[in-house]
Amino acid sequence: MENINIIRRELIFTKESYADRNEILNCLISRADELHLLNNKAEYLKDVLSREEAMSTAVGFNIAIPHGRSSGVKTPFIAYMHTEKPFVWDESSTNQVDLIFLIGVPETNENNMHLRFLSEISKKLMDDDFRDALRRASSEDEVFSMLEDINQNVQKVN
Amino acid sequence: MKIIGITACPTGIAHTYMAQECLEKECKKRGYEVKIETQGGLGIENELTEEDVSSADAVILAVSVSIEGEERFDDKAAVVRTDVDEAISHTAALVDRAVALVKGK
Numbered sequence: 001m002e003n004i005n006i007i008r009r010e011l012i013f014t015k016e017s018y019a020d021r022n023e024i025l026n027c028l029i030s031r032a033d034e035l036h037l038l039n040n041k042a043e044y045l046k047d048v049l050s051r052e053e054a055m056s057t058a059v060g061f062n063i064a065i066p067h068g069r070s071s072g073v074k075t076p077f078i079a080y081m082h083t084e085k086p087f088v089w090d091e092s093s094t095n096q097v098d099l100i101f102l103i104g105v106p107e108t109n110e111n112n113m114h115l116r117f118l119s120e121i122s123k124k125l126m127d128d129d130f131r132d133a134l135r136r137a138s139s140e141d142e143v144f145s146m147l148e149d150i151n152q153n154v155q156k157v158n
Numbered sequence: 159m160k161i162i163g164i165t166a167c168p169t170g171i172a173h174t175y176m177a178q179e180c181l182e183k184e185c186k187k188r189g190y191e192v193k194i195e196t197q198g199g200l201g202i203e204n205e206l207t208e209e210d211v212s213s214a215d216a217v218i219l220a221v222s223v224s225i226e227g228e229e230r231f232d233d234k235a236a237v238v239r240t241d242v243d244e245a246i247s248h249t250a251a252l253v254d255r256a257v258a259l260v261k262g263k
Contacts, residue, residue, distance in 0.1 A: 051168070051169065054168060055168065055222065055243065057172075059173065059176060059243070059246050059247065060246060060247040065172045067169060067171050067172060068169070069169055069171065069199075103171060103172065105171060105199075112199070112200060115171065115198075115199045115200050116200065118171050118172060118175075118199075119171075119172075119174075119175040119196075119198065119199075119200060120175075122171075122172040122173075122174075122175040122176045122179070123175050123176065123178070123179040125176065126176055126179040126180055126183065126246075127179075
């Protein structure tokens with residue numbers, strides 16, 4: 001089975017001082033674009049925002065998982081940011097957020113291994129210990145290896 | 159107590175599986191039997207069998223989109239229908255509601 005590099009060291013950011021949803025989305029999406037993961041940056045941003053409008057992705061536990069299945073995405077990816085301080089994600093709720101997972105999935109996919117990984121990480125995020133470990137991680141490398149471990153397990157099982 | 163359910167969300171990438179995890183955890187914590195079918199980006203997984211449906215005390219449908227096979231629960235007395243978010247953020251209260259239906263409160 002082909003190993004998809006859905007986790008990239010370059011898309012993991014810790015101890016960031018951002019405190020605004022749109023600024024964070026712009027930052028992460030620009031980085032993904034620089035890595036040539038997008039066909040159309042504007043299109044993907046639009047799809048992510050329309051998903052947020054439909055239902056906020058601040059799901060509680062101080063996590064937000066903005067995402068879009070979008071024709072603007074070329075290669076599936078996940079970007080991670082841990083902000084220094086929790087902030088209010090959007091006006092629709094009072095949910096504070098300090099862990100952000102931005103997910104990009106192409107509209108048509110020939111391989112669903114990345115969906116398998118995303119479902120696995122979604123489940124893991126409901127685990128208090130896992131979230132604590134992410135927040136405690138002292139470096140971006142440490143977060144990368146935690147996420148990559150999950151990815152490897154998913155590839156092994158399937 | 160045996161609780162079954164279905165989770166489904168608009169994109170089928172994350173919430174579906176988060177809700178499944180939350181419901182399974184909460185039920186297991188209480189010592190209930192639990193099985194949650196997911197209808198997400200990976201298609202239907204952990205599919206509920208006829209046997210699951212007939213032996214279940216309560217059904218929780220945590221769905222924010224239309225789902226397949228809802229008629230399977232036509233004969234069940236205790237069915238709670240809600241959106242996928244509630245299953246993630248108010249899991250215990252949701253399971254309480256399902257249990258209350260079973261006990262006829």
